[in-house]
Amino acid sequence: MPRTATIARETLETRIELTLTLEGEGKLSGQTGIGFFDHMLGSFVKHAGFDLDLACTGDLHIDDHHTVEDVGICLGQALARAIGDGSGIARFGHAYAPLDEALARAVFDVSGRAHLEFDADFTRSSVGDFSTEMVREFFGALVHHGRVTLHVALLSGVNAHHQVEAVFKASARALRQAVAMDDRVSGVPSTKGSL
Numbered sequence: 001m002p003r004t005a006t007i008a009r010e011t012l013e014t015r016i017e018l019t020l021t022l023e024g025e026g027k028l029s030g031q032t033g034i035g036f037f038d039h040m041l042g043s044f045v046k047h048a049g050f051d052l053d054l055a056c057t058g059d060l061h062i063d064d065h066h067t068v069e070d071v072g073i074c075l076g077q078a079l080a081r082a083i084g085d086g087s088g089i090a091r092f093g094h095a096y097a098p099l100d101e102a103l104a105r106a107v108f109d110v111s112g113r114a115h116l117e118f119d120a121d122f123t124r125s126s127v128g129d130f131s132t133e134m135v136r137e138f139f140g141a142l143v144h145h146g147r148v149t150l151h152v153a154l155l156s157g158v159n160a161h162h163q164v165e166a167v168f169k170a171s172a173r174a175l176r177q178a179v180a181m182d183d184r185v186s187g188v189p190s191t192k193g194s195l
Contacts, residue, residue, distance in 0.1 A: 003179075005081035007074045013066035014058040020078035022179055024051030032056045032071060034064050036130035036161075040168045041071070047097075047172035068134040072141030079146040079179075086110060088185050093177025097170035102157030104166035108178040109149040116143045120154035120167060127161050135164055139171065148178075 002023040009016050018030075026046040030053060031038045045052045052075075058067030083089065094107040104120070116139060122132035143150050152171060157163035 003082040003084070005078040007078045007081070009070065009074050009077075011066075011070070014056065014070040016058075016070055016074045017055045018071075018074050018078060019051075019053040020075065020082055021051040022049075022082050024049060027051045028054065030054030030056065032067050033058065033060050034067060034129050036128040036164075037064065037068055037071075037134075040130075040164065043165060044168045044172045047169050048176045050176075064129065064131055064134055065137065068130075069137045069141050072138040073145050076142040076145030076147075079142070079148070083110060083179060086112070086188050088181050088183075088187070090178055090180045090182045090185065093174040093179075095170045095173035095177065097166050097173060099157075099162040099166045099169070100159070102159065102162035102166040103155040104157075104163070104170040105151075105153045105155060106167070106170035106174040107151040108171075108174045110178045111149050112147050113149055114144045114147050115149040116140050117151040120152060120163070122154075122160045122163050123158060124160035127164060130164075132160055132164060135167060150174075 002021050004021040006019040026049050028042040028045050056071060060067060089110060091110050096105050118136045125132055139150060152167055154163055154167055
């Protein structure tokens with residue numbers, strides 16, 4: 001049975017409803033109104049093997065900050081709910097992803113503890129209508145509300161589009177490994193007995 005969760009969140013800045021399915025086909029349905037961010041979300045779910053149905057409106061007349069961060073919040077909440085107590089998951093995942101000259105590394109621990117280590121300096125402050133500083137904000141929100149640990153490092157790159165996309169792809173592949181069901185795991189993968 002697919003692991004899935006629906007989250008609805010409304011503030012004075014954004015209105016978001018999304019459904020995340022971990023055993024998906026890598027499909028994104030819906031958009032945020034931020035073209036490059038939609039491209040990154042599409043890449044993320046494609047390489048994670050998730051499905052994401054998204055309805056989102058935000059105060060884009062101000063900037064992209066609230067929309068990107070709040071999508072990260074909702075995605076993290078959906079991830080935590082879909083994983084449940086973590087019984088049977090692999091728990092750890094790691095991946096490298098290149099995009100031409102850019103190379104990124106990501107390591108996930110579905111630990112029940114929120115922590116982000118983020119080492120990435122992008123060569124431009126924006127790609128299209130997306131601020132590159134929002135990459136950290138997005139993953140910070142996802143990590144905090146998903147109660148997972150993520151280490152990200154951008155190892156090389158010149159083109160900011162390639163750099164950001166490599167980070168999203170590496171993170172997606174690492175998360176795919178971490179949440180995968182492992183039939184060798186009995187119960188929760190922790191010596192504490194809970195995540």
